[in-house]
Amino acid sequence: MLKLEQLSFQVPADGTNLEIIDSVDLEIPTGSFTVITGPNGGGKSTLARLIMGIEKPTGGRILFKGEDITALSIPERAKRGIGYAFQQPPRFKGLTVRRLLSLAAGESLSKDACSAYLTAVGLDPDEYLNREMDASLSGGEAKRVEIATLMARRAELVIFDEPEAGIDLWSFSMLVESFRTLVGEDRRSVIVISHQERIMQLADTMVIIAGGKVCQSGTRDEILPKLLGEVDGRKEA
Amino acid sequence: MDRIDTQLLETIADLHEIPAGAYNIRKNGAGLSRRSTANIEIVPKTDKPGIDIIVAPGTKNESVHIPVILTETGLNDLVYNDFYIGEDADVLIVAGCGIHNAGDSDSQHDGIHTFHIGKNAHIRYIEKHYGEGDGKGGRILNPVTVVEQAEGAVCEMEMVQVRGVDSTVRTTTAELAADAKLIVTERLMTHGTQEARSDIEVRLNGNGASSQIVSRSVARDSSKQIFHPNAVGNAECRAHVQCDSIIMDDATVSSIPAITANCADAQIIHEAAIGRINNDQLIKLMTFGMTEEEAENVIIEGFLK
Numbered sequence A: 001m002l003k004l005e006q007l008s009f010q011v012p013a014d015g016t017n018l019e020i021i022d023s024v025d026l027e028i029p030t031g032s033f034t035v036i037t038g039p040n041g042g043g044k045s046t047l048a049r050l051i052m053g054i055e056k057p058t059g060g061r062i063l064f065k066g067e068d069i070t071a072l073s074i075p076e077r078a079k080r081g082i083g084y085a086f087q088q089p090p091r092f093k094g095l096t097v098r099r100l101l102s103l104a105a106g107e108s109l110s111k112d113a114c115s116a117y118l119t120a121v122g123l124d125p126d127e128y129l130n131r132e133m134d135a136s137l138s139g140g141e142a143k144r145v146e147i148a149t150l151m152a153r154r155a156e157l158v159i160f161d162e163p164e165a166g167i168d169l170w171s172f173s174m175l176v177e178s179f180r181t182l183v184g185e186d187r188r189s190v191i192v193i194s195h196q197e198r199i200m201q202l203a204d205t206m207v208i209i210a211g212g213k214v215c216q217s218g219t220r221d222e223i224l225p226k227l228l229g230e231v232d233g234r235k236e237a
Numbered sequence B: 001m002d003r004i005d006t007q008l009l010e011t012i013a014d015l016h017e018i019p020a021g022a023y024n025i026r027k028n029g030a031g032l033s034r035r036s037t038a039n040i041e042i043v044p045k046t047d048k049p050g051i052d053i054i055v056a057p058g059t060k061n062e063s064v065h066i067p068v069i070l071t072e073t074g075l076n077d078l079v080y081n082d083f084y085i086g087e088d089a090d091v092l093i094v095a096g097c098g099i100h101n102a103g104d105s106d107s108q109h110d111g112i113h114t115f116h117i118g119k120n121a122h123i124r125y126i127e128k129h130y131g132e133g134d135g136k137g138g139r140i141l142n143p144v145t146v147v148e149q150a151e152g153a154v155c156e157m158e159m160v161q162v163r164g165v166d167s168t169v170r171t172t173t174a175e176l177a178a179d180a181k182l183i184v185t186e187r188l189m190t191h192g193t194q195e196a197r198s199d200i201e202v203r204l205n206g207n208g209a210s211s212q213i214v215s216r217s218v219a220r221d222s223s224k225q226i227f228h229p230n231a232v233g234n235a236e237c238r239a240h241v242q243c244d245s246i247i248m249d250d251a252t253v254s255s256i257p258a259i260t261a262n263c264a265d266a267q268i269i270h271e272a273a274i275g276r277i278n279n280d281q282l283i284k285l286m287t288f289g290m291t292e293e294e295a296e297n298v299i300i301e302g303f304l305k
C-alpha cells in the first residue's frame, strides 16, 4: 500500500541542516494496522505530514499503491486515497460539524450518515451536528470531530495523529472499537500515531521513531513487550 | 419586471415571487408596487421621496419587504424610509438594494432608514447590498440607519454586502432606553478596487440596555475597508464590539473599535482581529481533496455566513 524509501526531511538551522527525518525506510501493507510510537519530538507527526504532502521531503521517495507520489500535491494525494487526522485540528469560524463531515466525504451527507460518524467517536449527534467547529469546542471535542471527519473521508490509507489526546475514558473505548471496524469490516490500511497501550494492542505492526529514524519495527508481539519492559523498568519476558 | 429585476430581487431579498405580507418595491427612483396589510401600513411620503411604514401595536409574525433596485445608469436615488413599530409588535423587515449598472455613469442609492421601535417590540431587520453589470460606471451605496429603541425593545440587524458594490459608506447610530437590546451583525466582502467604510455608534442610555456588534469582513484584491464601531455606555449596561477581518492579496483593512463609559456600571468590551486565512485551515481542507482556491472559498463563505 505505502512504501517509504530513504525518506529524509531537513530544515536549515544556524547555518547547518537539521535532520528531522533521516533516511526512513518503511512499508505499510494493505489492510494492516500500524502503530507508530516514540518519544516527543521524535519525528512522528513530520513523517505523517510528509506522507500527506504537507511537507516536501528533501530526499527519498514515497510510493503509494506502486505509484511514485513524491512530487504530488496534497489534494492529488487525497484523491488517490490518503487521509490524515491532525494532532492539532484547526478551528473554522462558521463551518458546522455537519458541513465539515460533508466536505470531508466530498458529497452532501445525509443527517443519518453524519450522526453515525459522530456516534462512532462518542459525540451525541443532536448536540454536535449543527455546532460550529470553532474555538467554542473543547480540545477533546474538536479532536473527536477531527477523527470523525477522517472516518467520513473513507480513504484507503488513514493516518491518525495521537487520536487519544484529550479524550475521556468512555469515548476512548468507542474509539478503539471504531478502529477495529476500520481495519476489520472496512478493510482500510490504518496508521495510528499513539502513546496508548490500548491502541498498541490493536496493532499488527509497530514502529518506534526516535531522533528522526526508525529505531525499531516489527510485529506487535515482538515490539510491545520490550517497549513496556523498558518503560516500566521491568525485566523482559 | 424583467429578468434582471427578478434576479436582483432574488439576490437581495430572497424573493422569487410577490412576497407574502406588506411590501414596497422601488425601481429606478420610483415605487413599482406596494401592498399594506391590516396591521402594517405603507404610506408614501408627500414632502420627500420615501415611505412611512407603520406597524400596529401587538402585530405578531408578520413581515415587510422593501427592496430597491437600480438598473439605469447615472441614477442618484435618495430615499427616506421611516419605520414606526408599535409596542409589543414582532416583525421581520427585509430591505436591500441591488444595482445593475451596465453604463458608464455612476449609479447611487442612499437609503436613510429611521426606526422608532416601541416598548417591548422586537424587530429583525435584514439588509443585503449587491452590485453587478459590466459598465465602467460605479455602483455606490451610502446607507444611513438611525435606530431609537424604547424600553425593552429588541432590534436584530443583519447587514450584508454581498458583492459588486464599488463604494460604500455606512453610518449607523442607535439610542437604547432601559432594557433595550441591539444586536448588529455586519458581513462585508470587497474585491477589485472597492472601498467600504462603516461607522456605528450605539448609545446605551438606560439601565439594563445591552448591545452586541459583530463585524466580519473579507478584503480581497486591492480593496480598502475601514471599520469604526463605537459603544457608549451612559447607564448600567453591557456592550460587546467585535471586528474580525480576513485580509488577502493587496487589500487594506483598518479596524478602529472604540468604547466609552460615562457610568461606572457600564461593562463594555471590544475585540478586533485582522489576519490572513489560517494556513492550517487551508491545509486541512486540501487534505479533503480541494485545491487551495476551493479551500479559500469554503473558508470565506463560512466566515461570512
Ligand SMILES: Nc1ncnc2c1ncn2[C@@H]1O[C@H](COP(=O)(O)OP(=O)(O)OP(=O)(O)O)[C@@H](O)[C@H]1O
Pocket (backbone or CB within 6 Å): A011, A020, A038, A039, A040, A041, A042, A043, A044, A045, A046, A047, A087
Ligand atoms: N518545519 C520545521 N522546522 C523546524 N523544526 C521542525 C519542523 N518540523 C518539525 N520540526 C522539529 O522536528 C522535531 C519532530 O517534530 P514532530 O512534530 O514530528 O515530533 P513528534 O514525534 O510528532 O512529537 P510529539 O510526540 O510531541 O507529537 C521537533 O523537534 C520539531 O520541533
Ligand SMILES: [Mg+2]
Pocket (backbone or CB within 6 Å): A044, A045, A046, A087, A161
Ligand atoms: Mg506529533
